[in-house]
Amino acid sequence: MSHLNQFDQPVGAALPDWQPRPHPERLNLQGRLCRLEPLRSTHAGALFDAHRLAPDTRSWTWLLREPDNSVEEYRAWIELVSGQADPIHFAVIDQRTDQPVGSLALMRIDAKNGVVEVGHVHFSPLLSRTAMATEAQWLLMHYIFATLGYRRYEWKCNSLNEPSRRAALRLGFQYEGRFSSGAGDKGPQPRYRLVFDYRFRVAAD
Template identity: 75%
Template sequence: MSQLNQFNQPIGDALPDWRPRAHPQRLVLEGTYCRLEPLAVRHADSLFAAHQLAQDTRSWTWLLREPDSHVDEFRQWVASVENLNDPIHFAVIDKRTDLPVGSLSLMRIDASNGVMEVGHVHFSPLLSRTPGSTEAQWLLMRYAFDTLGYRRYEWKCNSLNEPSRNAALRLGFQFEGRFRQALVIKGHNRDTDWFSILDSEWPALNTAFCRWLAADNFNTDGKQRKTLEQWRNEKKD
């Protein structure tokens, strides 16, 4: 419960041991199905080729940028972001092929308050709807909460982006609300939906992720035996 000050006003829970957290670094995060590497120009050609496998450009609709028409343009974009401190972009490497198949980033990093957001999520057809796509998200969450000790991890998306909204909920983010007319993107209004995971929620979510990602949760055809939501609900029970 919220504490009260000398005027009997609620002022929130005291955090006497809180200290600003470290800023995330460009480092490699290893998983079973994938690993995350700091995005670099050396990833650009293979990652561009992976995105070219899509039947159309619908995966670009909700991104801030328009699709690159040539690998040189994509290479230039990677070069422009590979040394940024915020966002920090990561390439998702498929460990079976050792090739990049998608990317995502840590962004809006507020180390003083222990808050950051996952964003710029762009997965190619080689990564979407695979265990690696979930593991990539889990690796960044684990880095944020377990390694860096952040208090809050955010997900934001266009309110019309139903796939992103569904993905956030599947991963265990809690919907917090809608910021109306928050942005103008590609000449169109964007209402932004906010989602979050708190450090107090992370241990149970992490257990569900570990159980879902375990080899015995998949049959010989690679199909999941239990969904991530089922593992979360089982933990609650």
């Protein structure tokens, strides 16, 4: 939404009462079908086995790293990223089995401007295309908008990753444009966003 300033120039909407937001924490987020826990090395064995249920490695195509050859490699990666302040990785825990079935992360966290991106989404066959997968995404959205009061929640994916594009639109993201990521052969990325105008709708759904 734009308006004209004193020089009759179009400018963006002002946020006169805006205050920097808290940095997201490594905490549990409880849902009905699943919960999110900070990713840690104890999740490695079950998550590695869950991903190995897939008949091939196509779920790795759009990730920025290659499949791990052993649970030890996977555990080493988790240990590397689990202590970082950005990205903050979460494991998705199936409430029925109490086992991890996927992971996702909050990344490019800009607390000053209330902007964050969801990424590093990697769901095993036990989670992909289920109501639990939708709830996992909702738990992070609700935390960012309703608890922390951020104003913008972004989703980026490779322009050729059609399942990710469909998922973004299904979750309520609005298409914003395409940009070159500079990430080698992963290609240009469409950008989707939820903004704070949607906060109360997201929180109530």
